[in-house]
Amino acid sequence: MARRRKDLAPEDLLETRKKIVATAHRLFMELGYRAVSTRVIAEACGLTQPALYHHFADKQELYLEVIREILAKNGQALERIRQREEPLEQRLRRAAAYLLLHAPPNMNIMFHDMRHELDEASRAAVHEWFRQGFVGPLASLFGEGQREGRLRGLEEGGADPFSSAFLLLSISRSMLSTDLDKDKTGEGLDGQREQAALERAALIVDILLHGMVRRTGENAG
Amino acid sequence: MARRRKDLAPEDLLETRKKIVATAHRLFMELGYRAVSTRVIAEACGLTQPALYHHFADKQELYLEVIREILAKNGQALERIRQREEPLEQRLRRAAAYLLLHAPPNMNIMFHDMRHELDEASRAAVHEWFRQGFVGPLASLFGEGQREGRLRGLEEGGADPFSSAFLLLSISRSMLSTDLDKDKTGEGLDGQREQAALERAALIVDILLHGMVRRTGENAG
DNA sequence: CCTACCGATCGGTAGG
DNA sequence: CCTACCGATCGGTAGG
Structure with missing residues (x-):
């Protein structure tokens, strides 16, 4: 049966952490530190903002x-x-x-x-x-x-x-x-x-x- | 007799404007747009923040x-x-x-x-x-x-x-x-x-x- | 991992 | 050019 949200396996914790880092990577590099709020990062990961503070101080x-x-x-x-x-x-x-x-x-x-x-x-x-x-x-x-x-x-x-x-x-x-831009991500x-x-x-x-x-x-x- | 603050001469208006631009120049170029608040600019000019909006929209x-x-x-x-x-x-x-x-x-x-x-x-x-x-x-x-x-x-x-x-x-x-840095402003x-x-x-x-x-x-x- | 909330600070406006 | 103030948003915390 499916795991309840309360007792997440360590792999899930790591997965979430990776997702946060990858999302933050994309946003910080595009917009800079100040222009990226913790709320935007969290929501792009499907989380609420305080949840980030479980993974990073x-x-x-x-x-x-x-x-x-x-x-x-x-x-x-x-x-x-x-x-x-x-x-x-x-x-x-x-x-x-x-x-x-x-x-x-x-x-x-x-x-x-x-x-x-x-x-x-x-x-x-x-x-x-x-x-x-x-x-x-x-x-x-x-x-x-x-x-x-x-x-x-x-x-x-x-x-x-x-x-x-x-x-x-x-x-x-x-x-x-522009011709080297990553955004043109056609296969x-x-x-x-x-x-x-x-x-x-x-x-x-x-x-x-x-x-x-x-x-x-x-x-x- | 000294001018009252209410009826400033056009020259004074221009002087204030110049001072605002010079201050903003220094701060924006050092810290970037977002990191510089309108309050900091104003206070560095000896003004309150809403006063800026008299000179710039x-x-x-x-x-x-x-x-x-x-x-x-x-x-x-x-x-x-x-x-x-x-x-x-x-x-x-x-x-x-x-x-x-x-x-x-x-x-x-x-x-x-x-x-x-x-x-x-x-x-x-x-x-x-x-x-x-x-x-x-x-x-x-x-x-x-x-x-x-x-x-x-x-x-x-x-x-x-x-x-x-x-x-x-x-x-x-x-x-x-660093040896070309402007801050070393010795005469x-x-x-x-x-x-x-x-x-x-x-x-x-x-x-x-x-x-x-x-x-x-x-x-x- | 969530809800609820904090104090601080932001750009800008009202009204004089 | 000032005082007083607005709504919005920020990073971070409490408590579960």
Whole structure:
């Protein structure tokens, strides 16, 4: 016979928690911390607002869980790309394509919320997740390129690996446009989105590595 | 004898309005639209909250005035840089330095607020101010470079002038760091800030034009 | 997991 | 330009 609501199994509790996190993820990333009320989150999950406080101590803790999940997932994917046995430029293209498709489209909102809505301890934690988990793999790629002499080092007018990683991140975000938008979630369009992202990524990496200046003579390509 | 409060001169009205706009400018750009209450703005001006509604119909209209002023001022400065009789690269460096020092440090917050807090008509207006007034002069610089054959055109793997302008904008914002922060407003430090911005701008434009790849042979710098 | 409720704060209005 | 006030909404708690 069906379980009464009172004695929920632990799996159901976990299911509810996952649903809350997924819903909060979607809303926080689209609208920002302040613009998303706990009531809206709860109702989108089929719950009343006080029920959220059974799973999370407060709104900030739910937000932190969302951020942690995003940064961990992105960081792991970028680390897998870094470890591929492919030329540096190809891995950079894959990383850029991944960022176009899967990174939070409005990462600056995330930073803004971190700065103004989190207490000092949480802010420090997120900063560490971001720097190590997320930017780390990208910075390693650029560091590798510099050590192998492919990329300009600091003494040759280049940027340090972390700044380079930020640069790739910013450029990718600035090159996001509607044709890569997640909302166009038609089944067969996923392949098209990925194809478009790969082409965009190739352009981004080409400009980042070789610049906008027109090449004359042997360097043209 | 002193004027009674009841019959304020038009100049005083204008002064108060200017003060409101300047205060709102500072707060909106730092904290975003929603996070700044009309009460906080009013009290920072030495007024009560309902007094704001004598100068602006509602909060959104005040926000629009702030945005309009920022984009117009930035756009005019960039247009003056574009018209200078200097090599393209030098003008790009000046533009990047200007963006580092004077552009809204959190332009993505501005975009986010536009998207989610303004009605359709206002959003369209701001979009036009941004595209024509602000990005226009930058795009013209890149268009000039492409016409003169200095920069890669679309058919050579380059980006169109507007995308190029966005790129310069994003890179400049991603290269903002604390040593260029406006809050360090010590008198004699203004020169240092400008010097630091010019150096940063040179690095930005160098990477944007020539890329991160290490040059071997005659192209080395 | 719910109902019922708290104090605080929001943007905006009435009326002078 | 002020005092006084409105309805709506916020994050969070009490108690079951």
